[in-house]
Structures are given as C-alpha cells and as structure tokens.
Amino acid sequence: MIVKETKLKGCFIIEPQVFSDKRGYFVENYNQKTFNKALGLDINFVQDNESKSSKGVLRGLHYQLGEYAQAKLVRVVKGAVLDIAVDLREGSKTFGEHISIELSENNKTQLFVPRGFGHGFIVLEDETIFSYKCDNYYHKASEAGIIYNDKDLNINWQLPSSDFILSEKDLILPTLKDAKL
Template identity: 80%
Template sequence: MTIKETKLKGCYIIQPTIFSDKRGYFIESFNQKAFNSKLNLDINFVQDNESQSSKGVLRGLHYQMGDYAQAKLVRVVKGSVLDVAVDMRLDSETFGEHISIELTEANKTQLFVPRGFAHGFIVLEDETIFSYKCDNFYNKASEAGVIYNDTDLNINWQLPVSDFILSNKDLVLPQFKNAEKC
C-alpha cells in the first residue's frame, strides 16, 4: 500500500497494492497493523457502513461532534464518486479548506478522513456502492453538517446542479460560517 498525505494535515490518500492476473484481482483493503504503523496512528475502526446510490446523489457534508467525532476510511466498491473532505478544526492551519478526489471501482483508491472533518460525496455512475469504516459509533444527537453549495467553500462537484439528488436533511444544512466547528 502507498500512502500520501493531502494538503490537509491528517487526511491521507491510500492506494492498496493490486494483484491482477487472468482470474481478476486481489487487494488487501484494510490491515489494521499496517495502517496504524504507516500513518503513525492508533485507529480502531468499530463500525462499517455501505451505501448504494444512483448518479447525481449527493450525500453530505456530514460530521459528528464532541465525544462522537468519527475518523473514516472510505472507498468505492462499485462505480465512482467525487469524494470531498473539509477541515472543520478551528486550530488547524488548513481550517476551512477542502480536497476532492475521485474514488472509483477501477482505481481502488481510499481516503482516510480524520476526526474534525466534514465529509461528503457525489455519485458519478449509477449503482455506485460506497463503503466506509468509522472509528466511533454514530450518534444522532452529535450530527453536524455544512450545505453542499456553500459559497465560501466553493466546491466543484463536477456535475450540473440540475442533476443533484439530495435528502431533505442535506438541503437545510447551515453555511460553513454558521456551522459548528471542531
């Protein structure tokens, strides 16, 4: 596996080693010992989640606050997404900055999103399956978020807004300047 830190401290792009032959491929999608050693972390993932979505579905930007903050290791099993992480940490040099990366079935790339980051993605292909590990359990009372079209963040979601499919909850999230900070 190769690991590259993004411009956002603590947020890493992870490329697993892919072993391919005439039968197909094999990857080790997660190895806790190697992961913690290479990132110099002590992460213990406790919950795995998976979603299936159609092209244009935008999920996010979400995060958990306080004792229920979550780090996530995200990847695409089938299809493709544009994945976005926003630094919500007040004491960070990159507070308010974001990165975006295409995660696809073909590239097998993963993104580690540390605690204190808002996270979201837009689906670029029909029947996309998105998988993520969390290092803390979900707690509804600790939910927070930022509206996808925040003018300060100015995220390029790559698809026309007319193609977006959002939940009612995601349509009423606050602007970045009014959102809870970590």
C-alpha cells in the first residue's frame, strides 16, 4: 500500500496493492493493523455505507458535529467520482481549503478523510457505487453541511452545473461563513 498525505494535514490518499493476472485481480481494501500503522493513527471503523448514483449526482458537502464527528475511508467499487475533502478544523493552517481526487474502479485509490472535514463527491460515470467506512455512528441531529457552490471554497466539480443532480437538503445548505462547525 502506498500512503501519501495531502496538503491537508491528516487527510491521506491510499493506493492499495493490486495483484492482477489472466483471471482478474485481487486487492486487500482494508486491514486495520496495516492501515493504522501506515497512517500512524488508531482508527476503529464501526459503520460501512454504500451508495449507488447516476452521472451528475452531487452529494455533499457533509459532516457531523461534536462528539458525532466522523473520519471516513472512501472508495469507488464501480464507476468514478470526483471526491472532495474540505478542512473545517478551526485554527488549522489549511482551514477552508480543499482537495479533489478522482476515485474509480480502475485506479482503486482510496481517500482517508479525518474528523473535522467536510466531504462530498460528484459522480462521473453512470451506475457508480461508492463505499465508505466511518469511525463513528451516524447521528441525524448532528448532521451538518456546506453548500456545494460556496464562492469562498471555489470548488471545480468538473461537470457543468446544468448536469448536477442534488437532493433538496443539499440545495439549502449554508455557506462556510454561516455553517455550524
């Protein structure tokens, strides 16, 4: 496994080792001991989630507040997404900055998004399956988010906005300046 820390401290790109032959491929997506040692962390994932979406679906930017904050390990099982992580840690040198990375079934790349970050993605291919592990349980009363088109974040979602498909909830999220952190 190759682990690279991004410009956002604590946020890591993970490239697992893929073994391919004429039969197909094998990849170990997650091994807690190897993962924690490589990242220098002690993460215990407690919940796995999966979504299936069509091209243009934009989910995010989401996070959970307080004691219900979540770290996530995200990957694409089928298709491709542009994945976004935004540093929302007050006092961080990179507060309000973001990274974007394409995750796909072909590159098998994963992204570790630590607690204190907003997270979202836009689907680049039809019938994309997105999977993620969380280190804390979902708590509806603690969910929060930031509007995807916040001018201060200036995220390039790579697709024309006329192609975006968003939930009603995601269309009314506040800007970073007005968000609960």
